[in-house]
Amino acid sequence: MTISNLQKNKHLLLRAGFGANLSQIKNLDQVSLTEIWKKLATNDPLIPIQLKEAGPDFDYQQLSKMDAEMKKEIQKKNRRSNLEINLKFLNQMVHSEDQLREKMAFFWHGHFATRVVNSRFNLQLLNTIREKSLGNFGDLLKAVSQSPAMLQFLNNQQNKKGHPNENFAREVMELFTLGRGNYTEKDVQEGARAFTGWSFLPDGSFFERPRQHDFGPKTFLGKTGNFDGNDALNIILEQKGTAKFIVTKIYKFFVNEKINPGIIEHLSDQFYDSKYDIKKLMTEIFTSKWFYNEENIGAKIKSPIELMAGIMRTLPMQLEKPENLIVYQKLLGQMLLYPPNVAGWPSGNSWIDSSTLMLRLQIPQIWSGLRPLELEAKSDDDVEMGLKNNQMRNKGFKNPNIIIDWNLVESTFKNKSISDYLLQTKSSNEKIIEQFSDSSLKLKIINVMSTPEFQLC
Structure with a gap:
């Protein structure tokens, strides 16, 4: 099978970002792969995500002394x-020009998984x-390891001399x-002391906290010395196994679940x-000929966030209630900031079961106002981040309150093969799509997005 220039361009944009936006689709069959990569690899200065109102500063000793109302x-406030x-992170994935940075941030968000209030x-x-998603992995590792979210989530505040x-x-x-x-159990014990x-x-x-640090000698991963936490991380980075572990995980996420040894x-x-x-590694991957081999194209199932962000990039939309997107994250099984455990989210076939597949296929129709949302998220206010008494159980939620600029969408796809631009593999439902689209370009786009093949990237 010959891989067309269009297919290669889509492949790169889906893997190194969240897919082509509507303005890119217009000339996607004509632009060169080199040109697309050059734009992806040009990273603008980071604009940090900021909050209108941040949660309060407090420690858990203070919290234990507060009354129930406080x-x-x-x-x-934290919820x-x-x-x-x-929502701001998802918005970056959808609208940022710096697609590679946000895709890498999404990957590391699942790799360094935390869940704190x-x-x-x-x-x-x-x-x-x-900020560090495309920089040096050692710098990223140390910054994350010293972050309050990670230290709290993994209980290192309770890690003290004599009681590691x-x-x-x-x-x-x-x-x-x-x-x-x-590594061995002895390495875990000695590392904890560090x-x-x-x-x-x-x-x-x-x-x-120097009074809580164990200053005694430790033997860790074959080295002996009076190691502290930074020493332990440096010793870990000296192991070639660390590079192989990270590369394998990146390969499975960005290339193929089935690895090439x-x-x-x-x-x-x-x-x-x-x-x-990191950036040198990603450049090697995305500019290699093997990345565009047939076995790697359309070989991955989109995660829920990738699916949602991709649809939003293709169909420019205004959301009257953006917080409704949280409901879809929960129903599909991937809520940003809320991984299931410290191992992060699963991948591949784990995204698909009888209920999630049906919803995934229906989202283009629901968001286009052609059908209501039939599912209701289970009540769990910790997961819902305070939405329990609002959108989660609001009957009006069956109307997604989304306005799509169909005039712009239809003008972009006019005289184009919609399947060629939206799918990475040939659909077995081409005749059915034509039959039920009734010569409507809008309906054909929605129907193509509602196929099983659209779930692949």
Whole structure:
């Protein structure tokens, strides 16, 4: 099978970003792959996400002394702010010109998974990840490891001399750097001792508590010395296994769930030799001929966020109630800031079950106002971030309150093969789409987006 220039361009935009927006679709078959990559690789200065109203500064000793009403008010403010962060991050994915940075930030958001109530801590970690997403992995690892969100989520505040808490040290090695099987239980114990005293102040500033740090000698990953947390991270980065673990995870996310051992070895060596230069690694991937091989095109199932962001980039829309998008995140199983556990979200076939597949296929119709939302999110106010008594159970939610600029959409797709521009694999439903579209361009676009093939990227 010959891979067309259009197919390659779509492939790059779907994997290195969240798909082509409507303005790119216009000439997508004519522009060169080099030109698209050049634009993706040009990163503008980061504009941090900011909140209208941040949650309050407090520590948990203060919280334990507050009365029930005060606690309730603090939780309410944090939920509201976390909802705002969620929607602003999604908005960056949809509208930012800096697609590669936001796609990398989305990847690292799942890799360095945390789930905390404090909205200030969530925002600080997200902006750190966005800022360093294409920089040096060692710098990113250290910044995330010293973030209040991560230290709190993995209980390192309880990690003290004489009573080490191993949770942080274990997850740093198992999930963030080396992977299971590349360290011993003794390494976990000694690593935990190195991280004793790592903590933070109520405002989120990293703080080392010397009285709680174990200054004794430690043997960690084959080295012996009076190591602290920074030493432990540096020793982890010295292991070639760290480069291979990160490269493998990036390959599965950006290229194919089924890995190519030879390519993984080559990329891992390059990544290690570059001293963990993330952008250099991603450039090697996205400019390699093998990335555009047939087996890698249309081989991945879009995550819920990728699916939603991609539809919003193709169909310019105004949302009367953007917070309704939280409902879809929950129903589809991927809510930003709320991973299921420290391992992050699953991938591949895990995104598809009987209920989520039906909703995924119906979203273009629901958002276009052709059918109501039939599902209702389960009541869980922790997940819903304070929406329990509002949109989650609001009958009016069956109307998505979305206005799509169909005139612009139809003028862009006029005289184009819609399937060629919106799908990465040939649809088996072409005749059915034609039959039920009734010569309407709008309906044909919606019907193409409602096919199983549209779920692939």
